[in-house]
Each structure stands twice: as structure tokens, then as C-alpha cells.
Amino acid sequence: MPPPHPELTATQAALDAEHAAVYGYGVVGGRITEAHRAEARAAYDAHRARRDALRRTVRDLGGKPRPAAAAYELPFPVPDAAAATRLAAELEDRVAAVYADLVRDGGEAGRTEAAAALREAAVRAVRWRGSGVAFPGLAERAAAGPSSPSASASANAL
Template identity: 75%
Template structure:
């Protein structure tokens, strides 16, 4: 690979890392909404998914910083794709969050090389990332 192609590949991977980080910020916010509306029977499942997204967000912050860039910050708030007013809509939101994050991780896998291409982002791209509250019922 030439120097320009190597730089281009690294820039593409950094953009994909930042996009994945932005998606995880949004997922963490979204699971805050899910947790407030999800039924008691699925609350533990939603909490597990929330914790998984927080952990991946934190890992992405480190990866972006390790790449020499400033990690994208979370927004103060996010527009939800629909009103979340009950347990059923909370489950739908969880499923939507998982689908969106999985798609973004697919982009990260395509832009990456080495361990990042084989590790957690690939697993997230192949299926919903967090065994979420929406995974079984969406």
C-alpha cells in the first residue's frame, strides 16, 4: 500500500470509529428512555443492554483517543424515531437502537483491519449488539 492509501485507510477507519461512537452515545441515551418505560419482566434485559452499550462507548472513546483524535461528544439529547409511551414502544425502540448500531458496526468492520475487523465490532455487525430488550420481541 502506498503512503496515501495507508493514510486514506486510517482516515476511513477513524471516521468509522467516530460514527460507531456517535451511535453508542445515541444508544445509551435511547436505553435511558427504554428503561423508563420497559415492563418489569424485561427491565433486567434492558439494563444489561444499556451497560453493554456504555462499555462499548467507553472502549470506542479510548480507541479514538489512541488514534490521536478527539472523540466525538454525546449530544445533549436525541430525537426519538417515535413516541415511547409504554412497554411495547420501549421494546420497539430497543430493537431499532440495536439494528442501527449493528449497521454502523458493519461500516466499522469494512473500514478496519486487524483485530478490530475480527473482534467485537464484527460480532455486533452480524447480529444485534446487546441481547437487548428488543431482541426477542421486535
């Protein structure tokens, strides 16, 4: 069996990341303060919309969209609003990193959409964290070492 096309692999990884983000924002929404609830809801809705679009893209590329996991392991405990805010920023950083891969491996239309998704995730991360990074989606990769789309989003980890 031939290896999957790089665009399909990167798109599946982005879909995996969006599944995890949707799950993660469910946790965020349960712990966030009322003042940030609308922002969390908007992010949740944005990730759901991206997830649904990626499902269609995977099908258009000839693949079968991977389903969401039943649960995901959080990167740290989320007992309160401060931790929920940190989790939201972490979710956005991780999504941005996967979209950076899709910018690299996507076709022309895929790159444009992935760049827009990366930008949106970077803006949300800045809002949650209060500061940004020079190269969203790439700074995290430099610290972690070389990565591939399949390694960037594991099945049950955020």
C-alpha cells in the same frame, strides 16, 4: 488538511451510535415492563462499555472522541412498554448498521471487535423484536440506499 482515515471515521460513527444507544436505553428503561427491566439494564451496560472502549480507540487512532449530544430525537413516540420494546429493537438495528461499516473500514483488530459488537446488537434486536434479519446491519442499508459512516449516525438523531 488531509481527510480522516476511514477507520477513524467509522470508529467515530460507532461512538456516535453508542452515545445514542445509551441515551435511548435511558428512555427504554423508563417505560419497559418489570419483566424486561434486567434485559434493558444489561443492554444499557453493554452499550456504555462499548462507548467507553470506542473513546479509547478513537484516541489510539489519533482522534478526539466526540461527546454525546445533550439529547437525541427519538424515531417515534415512546409512551408505553410496547413502544419501548420497539425502540430497543430499533436502537440495536442502528448500532448493528454502524458496526457493519466499522467491519468494512476497521483494521484487523477493529474488524474483529466490530464484528463481535454487530453480532451482539443483532442478538439483542432479535430478543427485543422476536425475529431477525438475514444480514444484520446490512438489510437496513439496502432499504435506505448507499450510506457512509458519517451519514449513518447524525449528531442528534437516533
